[in-house]
Amino acid sequence: GESVGLHLPTLSVQEGDNSIINCAYSNSASDYFIWYKQESGKGPQFIIDIRSNMDKRQGQRVTVLLNKTVKHLSLQIAATQPGDSAVYFCAENLEFGNEKLTFGTGTRLTIIP
């Protein structure tokens, strides 16, 4: 069955360092992936997305890498700042036209000043 999971539930990174958050998915039919950031008391906030016909996409300080061979997704955050502290979720959309997002369990990123 489909599932989206995360390798690590928590991650602590020194301010200014780069961080990498990983996500494994099991459904090879998934064609769209999204990373969300959720700060305490707030709703998930869109960070970056990637479609299955790509293996890398860059945004501002963030890069998402998609490895379809091993069904792995990662979010890289460059030069982390205190405001990056949050829970990060990867989400999977099974196929275009299927709007259901399946979320991973989340990774809590803590930036150490």
Next chain:
Amino acid sequence: DSGVTQTPKHLITATGQRVTLRCSPRSGDLSVYWYQQSLDQGLQFLIQYYNGEERAKGNILERFSAQQFPDLHSELNLSSLELGDSALYFCASSVGVGGDIQYFGAGTRLSVL
């Protein structure tokens, strides 16, 4: 601010009661999604409406129902509430029917006592 408005922010009620959660999507968005976030289940997709019609359904209990009105706002109705229904309920909206970024509201925290 995502542009998605949810009311109320907090709701405290008793078992067996019925509540209504309200969501106003971003201007121009036709799709509305409802998600439940609990500590043991993570973010779970409940249901999606597109331009007033039910579009996709997740693991939504029969005690729960939703609708989208002509002005595109949506309501999630939860009835015969149980302790286990205590959770954060998020609404998200997107422009179209699939493969679009979903923008989340700040959520409604429901506490069933």
